[in-house]
Amino acid sequence: MPNRPSPIETILDRLDTFLATLPAGSDGLASITLVTPELRLQRLPPLDGSWFYWGEPSRQRYLLGIGEALRLSTCGSERLDRLSDQFEQQRTRWLHLDPDASGFHATAFTGFAFDPDDPMQQSWSGLPNAAIFFPELLLHQTPERCAVTFSFNHRSRRRVRLRSRHLLQELTAALLHEPPLNPGPNRISRTAAMPSYEEWILQVREATQQIRQGSLDKVVPFRRISVRADHPLNPSRLMASLDDLYPSSLLFAIRLDGSTFAAATPERLITRQHHRISCDAIGGTIHRSPERQEDRRLGRQLMNDPKSRHEHDLVVQGILASLAAHCGDLTAPAKPTLKRLRKLQHLWTGISGELQGDATLLKIADALHPTAAVSGFPSANAGRWLSDHQNAARGWYTGAAGWLDRQGDGELAVLLRCALLSGENAELFAGAGVTSESCPIAEFQETELKFGTMLEALEHA
Structure with a gap:
């Protein structure tokens, strides 16, 4: 035979x-x-x-x-x-x-x-x-x-x-290939943080003062922490862990010229399907509770928080303004809804429209990026503030990544909840939206919540 x-x-x-x-x-x-x-x-x-x-x-x-x-x-x-x-x-x-x-x-x-x-x-x-x-x-x-x-x-x-x-x-x-034997939970220890806690508090206080003076409405500074694991971090195990822990997120990873970058983000920058465009507006964050009634109370608190609603409205306003030149029939609900993740919940508004003219996915992305969710509002003033305060050189963090096809369709996700991997070491990034009513300590705690997404997954990598 x-x-x-x-x-x-x-x-x-x-x-x-x-x-x-x-x-x-x-x-x-x-x-x-x-x-x-x-x-x-x-x-x-x-x-x-x-x-x-x-x-x-x-x-x-x-x-x-x-x-x-x-x-x-x-x-x-x-x-x-x-x-x-x-x-x-x-x-x-x-x-x-x-x-x-x-x-x-x-x-x-x-x-x-x-x-x-x-x-x-x-x-x-x-x-x-x-x-x-x-x-x-x-x-x-x-x-x-x-x-x-x-x-x-x-x-x-x-x-x-x-x-x-x-x-x-x-x-x-x-x-x-049989998956490598899991050596057990990977203990993750922090080795560095920029800016320091004290520098962050001063930075946010300065930002709120400038906002109250009327030079801008919102700005999004970020923090970076370096961590070290007990054994080399495995991208395969990391992405499997993110898949299990955060199934409602978009996963992206790339290995190129010795660098490995991974993200599990809740936010789409833009999706194009034929002539239809859709975007996520996310702004406003609170933690979750394992107890159902308390979790619902936290969600109501976020929905009714003036600071979070103002921050979110600025994101929606900025996206609509950016899309207006490229899209007709733009729609956005009057009120946000809650986007619930494993340990966080965000205010979310879905925005959609009909593409006009011959604008491509990347040209519309150019008009959209950076949104007020990752930079601030108005965009030009927020960009200057970030540059003046050494917050602009972020690499791919708060950039975008995804795919595009031969038809011209595609999808880009905002690169949040991400990490750069190198052997036993990783760098993690998280930001917070600062407005006139921001409390520096609360914004610091928000970044800690956001670091938690990747820190939890790295324990299994």
Whole structure:
């Protein structure tokens, strides 16, 4: 009885078949998507080299990219406009074959820093200021189906089979790899904090004074803490922990040039589906209680807190103003609702509209970012305050990341509740919205609550 071909050989043989159908002499990117139920993803597998990960645990939707077929990068004041133009040039020549009618689109990952001029030094040195990454191999997964997309430049198609074999072998080995023995809870200890508690109190007091003088309405300073674990932090275990603990969050992780960055954020910057745009407005935070009645009381307290409602209204106002030039039929409820997470609850308003003209996802993101939720209001005045107080160089924290596809659709999440990993060490980031009624101690406590998301997950990494 003849030996049955391995799943990898079957996939490669099918890839060869469709490679032969590509038109000769073409330029630009080509992608081929094949349904592959045998490669189903259970969690982020342990991988070497460059990889990209996007997860929506509540919908059981995941993207995992390996390698780079192409990278586009920019920085500076018009970075997202230029990045969008570069992407559109590629998109018009991007050939995609979907012979199995999987319904998945050829997709790239993207991410950018908070500050367009951030030089991305020190801990951030492995990540670009703003970039789009086209993975060589992309695993798509929904509850209904799973597929792999191979992407390559037409001119390198002769090497596609060899490279695809290598990537498939790496992926299948990682998916079949038994998870490493869990050495037990990872004890996390703090090693540094910037600014110090005393510096934070002075900074917030100064901000509230300036707000009361009328120069701005809100500003969002941030804190950074460094932590150390008992043993090396494992990105695979970290993302599995975040998936379990925070299923309503959006998960993003990237490994690039030696840097590993991970986030579990509650906030979408923008989603584009055909001509429909939607955004999250989040502002105002309070903790949760395991006791149901007390948890509801805390939610009512947040809903009725004048300071939190004012802070939230500024976020909504800023997003609506930014979208007005690009969208019609903008809608936003008159009152926010509660977005409940594991240990926090936020005021949340969903905003949607119909896209007008030919604005792209990244150009609308350029108009939106930074929102009042992460910078302040008005945006220009808040930006100057942050720059003057050394709060602008944040790397990708409070920037955005996500995916965009060959159709021009995509999704970007604001990078909150995030960490930079390096061996046993990690850096964590958290901010708080300061308005005229802010209490410096209460804002400090809010950042501590926000640090708790990643600190809890790191204990299992």
